[in-house]
Amino acid sequence: MLILGIESSCDETAAAVVEDCTKLRSDVIASQAMEHRLYGGVVPELASRRHCENILPTVEQALSDAGVTADELDGIAVTYTPGLIGALLVGVSFAKGLALSAGKPLIPVHHITGHIAANYIAHPELAPPYLCLVVSGGHTMLCEVKSHTEFLILGTTRDDAAGECFDKCARVLGYPYPGGVQIDRAAQEGDPAKYPLPRPRVTGSELDFSFSGLKTAVINTVHHAGQLREPVDAPSMAAALQTTVAQILTEKTELAAQRTGYRTIAMAGGVSANSGLRRTMEAMCKKHGYTLYAPPLSLCGDNAAMIACQGSYNFLAGIRADSSLNAYATGTAIGEMKAQ
Numbered sequence: 304m305l306i307l308g309i310e311s312s313c314d315e316t317a318a319a320v321v322e323d324c325t326k327l328r329s330d331v332i333a334s335q336a337m338e339h340r341l342y343g344g345v346v347p348e349l350a351s352r353r354h355c356e357n358i359l360p361t362v363e364q365a366l367s368d369a370g371v372t373a374d375e376l377d378g379i380a381v382t383y384t385p386g387l388i389g390a391l392l393v394g395v396s397f398a399k400g401l402a403l404s405a406g407k408p409l410i411p412v413h414h415i416t417g418h419i420a421a422n423y424i425a426h427p428e429l430a431p432p433y434l435c436l437v438v439s440g441g442h443t444m445l446c447e448v449k450s451h452t453e454f455l456i457l458g459t460t461r462d463d464a465a466g467e468c469f470d471k472c473a474r475v476l477g478y479p480y481p482g483g484v485q486i487d488r489a490a491q492e493g494d495p496a497k498y499p500l501p502r503p504r505v506t507g508s509e510l511d512f513s514f515s516g517l518k519t520a521v522i523n524t525v526h527h528a529g530q531l532r533e534p535v536d537a538p539s540m541a542a543a544l545q546t547t548v549a550q551i552l553t554e555k556t557e558l559a560a561q562r563t564g565y566r567t568i569a570m571a572g573g574v575s576a577n578s579g580l581r582r583t584m585e586a587m588c589k590k591h592g593y594t595l596y597a598p599p600l601s602l603c604g605d606n607a608a609m610i611a612c613q614g615s616y617n618f619l620a621g622i623r624a625d626s627s628l629n630a631y632a633t634g635t636a637i638g639e640m641k642a643q
């Protein structure tokens with residue numbers, strides 16, 4: 304079974320072909336990150352324009368690297384939610400056109416489920432059910448992966464996502480976009496105890512997250528130092544932020560594991576590349592004897608291999624779209640991800 308995956312939800316135009324769900328035949332990513340760096344973050348209109356330019360050569364490259372033609376595919380999977388609407392529409396429109404012209408099934412994929420599926424490519428032995436911590440630029444959630452195509456959200460962020468918090472704090476500390484990886488690098492040189500940061504409490508649901516207070520605390524400390532013309536020790540602030548975020552994410556995951564009884568835990572999304580988070584999650588899982596899975600760094604960020612992989616499972620489960628498929632900017636309540 305050969306599935307082409309197409310991803311264009313943010314600032315990466317990507318296409319990939321997988322065979323039998325998890326075998327990567329090709330994986331092409333045209334990243335716009337360096338261009339958006341000039342503006343300190345993703346400029347939606349610019350992203351849409353670049354997707355328009357990149358989509359055809361990226362898909363052609365993915366097919367040629369895999370040594371297949373569109374005729375040989377079993378289906379075409381595409382990210383339809385969540386993301387930047389103009390960016391998503393480029394991938395969705397292209398996939399609809401290709402599916403129609405090649406006479407192939409069109410398979411809708413929720414981007415977050417794609418991030419989770421990145422784990423199957425690296426660890427084909429991982430099988431649902433298990434608990435997953437999803438941490439990306441736009442989402443932070445704990446979910447039960449009940450099957451390859453059924454997900455139950457146990458907790459989510461009330462405000463900012465963990466990645467957003469890293470990116471905004473990185474910007475105020477003077478690091479370029481995308482800031483998460485810069486915080487990770489800088490944190491290695493810093494003293495996490497130098498700046499005590501608040502631990503936000505979320506009332507109501509203990510498995511929900513809140514990162515806006517932490518972000519504001521970092522921004523206020525930096526601004527206050529600026530007003531006093533005092534230097535900020537950016538690596539130490541980065542280390543304090545990373546340590547705090549990693550502790551919060553790990554403790555909530557530990558609580559979710561205790562409540563649900565899962566002993567297999569996965570991590571997914573761009574922030575799952577964070578070295579501090581990986582360390583605390585590994586230590587927590589070791590303490591309880593849980594098995595921890597995380598994608599390789601190359602599959603943590605946005606890519607189409609994960610979309611093709613999840614698309615393959617959706618295809619096997621009979622999930623299809625027709626030419627009325629639309630793109631949706633926010634999507635946790637739509638389709639296959641259900642709130643508890």
Ligand code: KG4
Pocket residue numbers: 313418438439440441442465466467469470481482483484486487572573574575576577578603604605
């Ligand atoms: O999953 P992703 O590529 O895109 C979304 O779906 O949002 O996640 C991007 C996020 C950004 O906020 C980026 O700064 C963060 O992942 N990120 C990291 C690291 N690498 C990427 N955050 C912390 N540490 C990293 N090493």
Ligand code: ZN
Pocket residue numbers: 414418439440572573604605
């Ligand atoms: Zn993503």
